[in-house]
Amino acid sequence: MRIVTSHDTPHASLVPVSSGEACIPTPGSHPQEVRSFHGLALEAAKKFRSFFKDASGREPRAELLLTADQERLVSEWLGGPEGRQRVQRVSDRVISFLCSSIGHGHPGHDKRHVLFKDPIAGLRLALEEELSPCQELFILPSLLHDVGRLYEPTLFLKPQSGALGIDHAALGFFVTRQLIGDEFDTDSGSVELRIALANLRNEILNAVLDHQTGDSQRSFIAQAVQRADREQLVGYEMLHRSLAFDTGFFGLQMRGALLPERCHTLPLPGYPDDTHLFHHIEFYIRNLYPSIGSRANEHSDRGKIESGRFLWLASSPVMRAQIFAPEIARDMGREPSSGHFKKPLELRIWNAIKDYASNEVLQELTVLRGGRSLRELALAFVHPSHATRSDASGYENWGRIVTALDALQPLEKRRMGDGLSYGLKLGAEVERADREIVASAIARFGGEPASVLGKVARLVRDLPA
Numbered sequence: 001m002r003i004v005t006s007h008d009t010p011h012a013s014l015v016p017v018s019s020g021e022a023c024i025p026t027p028g029s030h031p032q033e034v035r036s037f038h039g040l041a042l043e044a045a046k047k048f049r050s051f052f053k054d055a056s057g058r059e060p061r062a063e064l065l066l067t068a069d070q071e072r073l074v075s076e077w078l079g080g081p082e083g084r085q086r087v088q089r090v091s092d093r094v095i096s097f098l099c100s101s102i103g104h105g106h107p108g109h110d111k112r113h114v115l116f117k118d119p120i121a122g123l124r125l126a127l128e129e130e131l132s133p134c135q136e137l138f139i140l141p142s143l144l145h146d147v148g149r150l151y152e153p154t155l156f157l158k159p160q161s162g163a164l165g166i167d168h169a170a171l172g173f174f175v176t177r178q179l180i181g182d183e184f185d186t187d188s189g190s191v192e193l194r195i196a197l198a199n200l201r202n203e204i205l206n207a208v209l210d211h212q213t214g215d216s217q218r219s220f221i222a223q224a225v226q227r228a229d230r231e232q233l234v235g236y237e238m239l240h241r242s243l244a245f246d247t248g249f250f251g252l253q254m255r256g257a258l259l260p261e262r263c264h265t266l267p268l269p270g271y272p273d274d275t276h277l278f279h280h281i282e283f284y285i286r287n288l289y290p291s292i293g294s295r296a297n298e299h300s301d302r303g304k305i306e307s308g309r310f311l312w313l314a315s316s317p318v319m320r321a322q323i324f325a326p327e328i329a330r331d332m333g334r335e336p337s338s339g340h341f342k343k344p345l346e347l348r349i350w351n352a353i354k355d356y357a358s359n360e361v362l363q364e365l366t367v368l369r370g371g372r373s374l375r376e377l378a379l380a381f382v383h384p385s386h387a388t389r390s391d392a393s394g395y396e397n398w399g400r401i402v403t404a405l406d407a408l409q410p411l412e413k414r415r416m417g418d419g420l421s422y423g424l425k426l427g428a429e430v431e432r433a434d435r436e437i438v439a440s441a442i443a444r445f446g447g448e449p450a451s452v453l454g455k456v457a458r459l460v461r462d463l464p465a
């Protein structure tokens, strides 16, 4: 039986995949070196896609995915000395590469996203479900999914936004391939085990390459990676990242932009008409792909409610009417007119948003604000733990955020103060919940020295500020 792999490194001398020593430029390497690595990555990703995808071009070929029997074989292998040792080596390489590169993370795709929030979301999934040792390996592509983002400033002078940043997935795929090297090629096992390990490797590579799409519904590993990442597109995490990244790098405005078409359509993130921060945040609460896991909806609903409450609190009445036009029309018993492309929020989500801003809550937010100026609030808001400073030298991000704040009208400034105060309150709650998840993960997975999840939980716990 032939084992199907895609070991097709175009320049094996530059990027050996069989020695276990990965020749990967760090994001701070010479730009020429990064550019040639980028070229190799695009070429390799294209080949991998045509090898891995079925005729639809979206879903994996069934024979290249792990079957239940293959997954059992891999899990057994992971319990033995060879599997344990090899996965230890891969995870050590992944962690040390990320730790040495993460200093190049920019606001939005930084230490907080890559080594803190995304792994915490992954650990929560692992705590909520009964995963096999094979399935637990999803945490490795999850850690690596955005590693390609770290190269964007070197390649394109500035980070890429939303759906336009597609090259980072190919770069991440290529980095992952080098870090795995030949660790999933074993000579000592059965042919069945070797096929299973080849498929494990395929699924891991595909998970990084496909993490931004809604594809790969048949691969648990890809879906788990997508879930951890998607959870960062709603709720507190999305709010502070949007301000730091989308306003900070791309100048998305906050001043009321009254556009009648925004009552029923939204721009795609990263496209030229994606110019307003609120509609950018709104896009994800209306269009979040569904995730896997028994508690996936609970988490995404909470995130949508948090994003929605911020939008409600931070908007002037006319912007509220524009953002929540489909829900307000439904409340008034009106059918959406034809050409309505904004999916109405589920009723319970909408009710949790609009009923939140009671007098008590507004008073609490005033107390929390503690007389701080809008700039002081925004500065605290964009800098939760482990976030890259938006006001660091080399970035003009803070200047753009200040410009957007200064453009607000007096009523909008008051509302934005409420929104940011709410965001800070939320941030403190999220921080507490995150610490609990990490502690539970250490208690559950940390006792087994070979556990990759335990290793990741300790990494997150001990992450230097």
Ligand SMILES: [Fe+2]
Residues within 6 Å of the ligand: 113, 145, 146, 229
């Ligand atoms: Fe991400």
